[in-house]
Amino acid sequence: MTQATPYKPKYKVRIVTAAALFDGHDASINIMRRIIQSTGVEVIHLGHDRSVDEVVNTAIQEDANAICLTSYQGGHNEYFKYMYDLLKERGAEHIKIFGGGGGVILPSEIKDLMDYGISRIYSPDDGRAMGLQGMINDLVEQSDFAIGDTLSNELNILPTKNPKAIARIISSAENFPDVAKATLDKIHIKNKASKTPVLGITGTGGAGKSSLVDELVRRFLVDFPEKTIGLVSVDPSKRKTGGALLGDRIRMNAINSPRVYMRSLATRQSNLALSKYVNEAVQVLKAAEYDLIILETSGIGQSDTEIMEHSDVALYVMTPEFGAATQLEKIDMLDFADLVAINKFDKRGSLDALRDVKKQYMRNNNLWDVHQDDLPVYGTIASQFNDPGMNTLYKAIMDKLVEKTDSVLKSTFEISQEMSEKIFVIPPSRTRYLSEIAESNRAYDKTASTQVEVAQRLYGIFKTIGSVGDVTLSGVEKAFIGKQGLDQDEILKLVQDDKKDFIKMLIAEFDRVKLNLDPYNWEVITGWDEKVNKYKNPIYSFKVRDKEIKIETHSESLSHLQIPRIALPKYQAWGDLLRWNLQENVPGEFPYTSGLYPFKRTGEDPARMFAGEGGPERTNRRFHYVSAGLPAKRLSTAFDSVTLYGNDPDLRPDIYGKIGNAGVSICCLDDAKKLYSGFDLANVMTSVSMTINGPAPMLLGFFMNAAIDQQCEFYIKENGLEKEVEAKIAKLYKGKVRPSYNGELPEGNNGLGLMLLGVTGDLVLPADVYAEIKKNTIAQVRGTVQADILKEDQAQNTCIFSTEFALRLMGDVQEYFIENNVRNFYSVSISGYHIAEAGANPITQLALTLSNGFTYVEYYLSRGMDINKFGPNLSFFFSNGIDPEYAVIGRVARKIWAKAMKHKYGANARAQMLKYHIQTSGRSLHAQEIDFNDIRTTLQALYAIYDNCNSLHTNAYDEAITTPTEESVRRAMAIQLIINKELGLNKNENPIQGSFIIEELTDLVEEAVLLEFDRITERGGVLGAMETMYQRSKIQEESLYYETLKHNGKFPIVGVNTFLSSKGSPTVVPAEVIRATEEEKQFQIKTLANLHDANDTKALLKELQVKAINNENIFEALMDVCKVCSLGEITSSLFEVGGQYRRNM
Structure with missing residues (x-):
């Protein structure tokens, strides 16, 4: 295919790019926004997991020509239509909408969406026919129209803070100065009486200005509940193409408020930190009567002081890494700034930097009589939730604004005298x-x-x-x-x-x-x-x-x-x-290269099948279907994206469309009880895996309580207490709707777990009886919760809390497990699967996964936990593929882990054993010639079984195009059963030991992983490398390498780029698409409403927050909170004390 020449826009085109709500698949939109930018467009990039309201607000405030979105997680019909309707409702129907979602969006749905008014939804076949640049040319050309060439009534409605009017006057000033002149003249006259203060923020690139601004906005909104704030943020234009990446919004969580307006400007000139229209933008916001305006520049050099001309108070943001103290003498802003923030105060040498900057500030401003502690120089860690230094800086800024401008913004914000201090996950002494x-x-x-x-x-x-x-x-x-x-x-x-x-x-x-x-x-x-x-x-x-x-x-x-x-x-x-x-050694002996146990377990094949769709009842039926006739019930749960992001079901269209799609909808304890009903969760032959990360502690709380209440049910029946208990429940629900299982119970479901729907065992049994049942149950349950937050930040993007808080939650779960003797349940499944699915090669998958695992070891050790007590609660999850390295991924992982745990950490034999689940590659499932997918899956399953995996999931051949059907799931299961029950060589349990190539590959892969460990150390360990996005960048590079070779045919894939059918092996359209029904969605929303009607949760949620603030074990509190509160309630409550995840570019 010939590469298309980039289209040259006639006008200044601005496009908002994002991935849809509850969708972490940002690799495609990142590629698209780069190509859009290089085509000469100003791109306002929002990143993943963005609601329709956020995107529409942004597009209107930024006066964008178009919105470009990806949606890979279902719910696209509702999402795109809701966006179109919202734009129309807000008088912005001129903004075009473009989208894509691979094979997830069906051809019939593409036609329906485009008939509805969506400008274009691109399909995989469009990508093959047009190429990436061709698709971008198409959307940019359609978006190439004038913005701001006319003005009408905008000036009159400015005081109402109408975002469309504000945006249009700024655009007119930028694009058509002659058209805007008369309006701007009137604004300048009006603003002579304005007392709105302007805070100018400038500093070096990479100093964390965007995060710092977001933290200032968050504190301002809390400090002044009735006041409004306007932001103008400037980023540089590319001299070669004229495009610009306006990326400040991606780092901001506080700005999606009706009291905040933000406009991003490109400099549209080289080598300058400000747009020449920045004064017009500030004047427009003053005329709109905002109470405070913040102006943030792009990264500047040592001599740029332009911001002083536009601000009443100037804040200079820098980092401790400025070099020798003499470099400070060259920074002009230290002569002019009212305040200085040394951000990223967790970096080495921060205290020395603070001292040196204070001395320089004192010299520059002749403040010889002022004590150093009283100088306006502050250490901050803006990326850290509720940072004391940020609190102090915010208060100092507000006080300075009042002092210099007679502003009425008198702050009552409470601060402590603490200095910014990094809450280290890994102690600095352990960085290596x-x-x-x-x-x-x-x-x-x-x-x-x-x-x-x-x-x-x-x-x-x-x-x-x-x-x-x-x-x-x-x-x-x-x-x-x-x-x-x-x-x-x-x-x-x-x-x-x-x-x-x-x-x-x-x-x-x-x-x-x-x-x-x-x-x-x-x-x-x-x-x-x-x-x-x-x-x-x-x-x-x-x-x-x-x-x-x-x-x-x-x-x-x-x-x-x-x-x-x-x-x-x-x-x-x-x-x-x-x-x-x-x-090597025999299986079951150190270094466990060939396996953890002397022999494989008989009567329990390693098969673990993934299910999750619709409401809990439908997935419960699927669980009973896939486990029918099997002595061991190994259930693996996929959750819908609403649940994955810690939210509750809702009628709002961008949420509603995702309820129960691509996973099961679970929002409360009763949902968990129904999901696993009919399976004895405390039985040694039952094992449950939950693929959930951000809100994992809450889902684990639901699961544990469901298991406990099942055992309470056994106790009630054994002691003939059914009538007595029923009377208690009836009394509790008098005049209220009682929860119920929706529909008929499937074959094999005996109703276990449904007796106590709507209540918990402690409400119907004596306290001592319940306590004993709880103690015994949590010590017996078998299973895994994924809960791997490091991998989420690096690859999958379902982080919801700030990284430090999320890790604290993980530690609290593990601590609870140790204190309560939870021996058979894995507190984390350290996952390489999603790293591989995001594009990493097998060596990178293994290296990053093991490095994350050792990071958890170091963190738990730093919290004083015993390695021999938490080591056995750690498990791993890898992806498989057909690359040669996948033949040894398990044995190398076991070997590295065992040697390190024994010799580096002194762990016992049980903690030395690396237990892992493996899943055949989703990335190797292709939407062309889908029948060939089963061949690839069979070869991958053979790798995994020969390498003695502990459990295995084989993907269904049609997963590339739809949720698997019962027929395809049965075929996927048969792959494992045929290998395990029929394949003769598999009667031997160490068939690859002794092979020359296996031994050679083992040595090569092991050394490659250790070399990657050294590279990560050079970047400050796993967390230090994450700050510079080392892992994410590496994954993206390897993904691009694979895609390039696949695209040009150098990496042959049968039925995709070679050995094509006579019809050219087109993308297969599924004959059957499994989606949640309207009835299921409505039932989930009704379940949630009834839960809220039945329980007053405010006191419990407040108690949870207090325990979090007081550094008590949060999971211990969650075990009670999860009994009556919904998932969304708990998530929102913890956001307030732990902070939201801040996206990266």
Whole structure:
């Protein structure tokens, strides 16, 4: 395909770009906004998870020509139509709407949306036909029209703060100064009496000005509940193309308020920090009678002081990283600024920087008599929620505004005298933890190699003794080798007299060399025959948690051969044996390269099937369908995007369209009870996995309470208390609607879990009985909650709380697990799957995932937790693929983890075991020739099973185009069953051990991961690397590399870019699309309304906030709060004490 030439716009085109609400898939929109910008457009980028209201407000305030959106998470019909309706309602129907969503948006839906008035929805086939630049040319050309070439009644309605009128006058001033002149003249006359203060904020690029402005706005809105604020933010234009990235809004959470107006301006001139129309924008906001105006410049050099001409009070924002103190003498703004903020005060050398800047400020302003503590220089960490330094800076700014302008904005904001201090997740002294792990693991390998050489030399001496002495000493099984070494007396009895002296010399040399061999390694060598015999015997016995387990070691083939479940090497040389034992070993022994347990569990295949759609009842039916006839119930839960982002169902169209789509809708405890009804959650054969991250603690609270109430139900039935309990529930719900299961129970559902809908066991049973049931239940439940917040920030974007607060929640869950003996449930599933799905190659997936895992280890250790108590609660989740490295991803992960946990952290055997779930690659599911997807999935499943994964999910072949059908799910399940039950080689449980290529790949991948650990260390560890978006950038680069090779055909994909059908293998349109029904959505909304009617939750939510503020365990409080509060209520409540996630570009 020939690359299209970028279209050259005739007018200054402004386009708002974003990903839809509850949608973290921002890779596509990031690519699109880059190409749009390089086509000469001013792009206002909002990032992922944006509501229709936010996007429409932005488009109107920014006077945009168009909105460009991606929507990959369902609900697109309602989302786009609601946006069109809202624009029309607000008199902005001239703003065009463009969108895309891959194969998620069906051709029939594209036609319907475009008939409704959406300018264009691009399909995958459009992408193939037009190319990326071709699509962008099309949307830019359609958006290339004049804005601000006429003015009418805008001036008269300015005092009403009409955003459309404000925006239009500013656009007219920018684009058609002659048209705007008369209006602006009147504004200047009117503004002579204006007392609106202007705060100018300037500083170096990357100083965190946007985050700092957002924090100032948030405090202003709290401080002055009736006042309004206007923002003007300037970003540089690209000299070559004329395009601009106006990216300040992406970092701001507080501005989506009716009391805030924001306008982003491009400089439209090179080498200057301000637009030449910035004064007009400020004057328009003054005429609109805003109470405070903030003007923020783009990043400036040392000599730029232009902002002083437009502001009453000037704030200069810098970082501690300015170099030598003499550099401060070159910064002009230190002569003029009223206040200075040293942001990112958590950086090394911050206190020295504060001292140096204060000295320079004192010298520049001749403030020799002022105490340093009273100088207007402040350390701040704007990225940290409720930062004391930000509080102090805000109060100082407001006081300075009153002092210099006679403003009425007298602040009553309360501050403490604390200085900004970073709340470290990882202590600074531990920043090198990943390189320390790499060094420790390499040291183990080096020691192992040295020991192997010693063992090999000993074997050589040993064989020489046999040869010279003409004595048969083959193998290590002979009695001549005792625990301490060679038995000289026994050997000499068998040797001729003329050779005895020489033999004595060899034995002495043997003893001398053996001094260099670790006693443990001598035991490995001398114990080898015993180990071999254990696997040759018909029955192998071992202990798990003090329980003896006996296992048959062989199975019989149809040809009546005895197939060993574990095959051992036939090495004779001690060095070879030792190397194999130290680097490979049998399953169940350190370093666990080939598996965690001596044998696979019988009666429970590793199959774990993913389900989630509609309301809890429909997913409950699917769970019973996929687990029918299976002795082990391994349920894996997908949640809808409303739940993933911690929200409640709502009638608002951009939320309503997503209820129950691409996952199950769960907003309260009763939903969880219905979801898992009919499955005994405390049964050892039941295991539940929940794919949820941001609001994971709340969903875990729902799950635990559902499990507890099931056991209360057993107690009620066993003790004949049904009538008594029913009477209590009836009394509690007198005059109220009682929750119920919507529809018939599916086959296999005995109704367990539904008796106590609407109440919890503590309301109907004595306190001591309930406490005992609770204690026993949470110690028995098996399963996993994903809850991996680091991966979310790096790849998947379902973070909802500030990173520090989210990590604290994770730590609180783990602490609760330790204190309450929750041994069988994993508090986190450290996930590489979404890293791979975002585009990372297998080595990057593994390296980033393990580095995240070790970061949790360091964090939990810093909180004083015992590694042997939290280590077993950690689990992992990887993606699979067809790349060669995927053949060894599990064994390398187990090996690195075990060596580090044992030798670096001193953990016990149970904590050394890396347990992982693996899922076949979603990225390798293609929307062309979808039948071929099952072939790819089968090969990936084979990799996973041969590598001894702990559980496996096989994707359905049609997942590339729709939610899987029952037929496709059955086929996906059959892939695993055929491998596990029919494939002969899989009767052996270590089939890839001993393969030369597997051993080579293991070494290559292991070293590549350790090198990546070192690269992350250079960037300050995982959290330091996240600040510079190292992981995210790396993932995007690798994604682009793959897509480029796929696009140009250098990476062949059968049925996609090679071996095409006679019709060209077009994108397949699904025959059946599974979406939530109107009845299901309405039932969820009614469930929520009834929950709110039945419970007064204000006191409980307030108590939760108080515990969070007082640094008590939040999850302990959530276990009670989750009984009566909805998910959205809890999320909103925690936002107020923990802070919202701040998006990155």
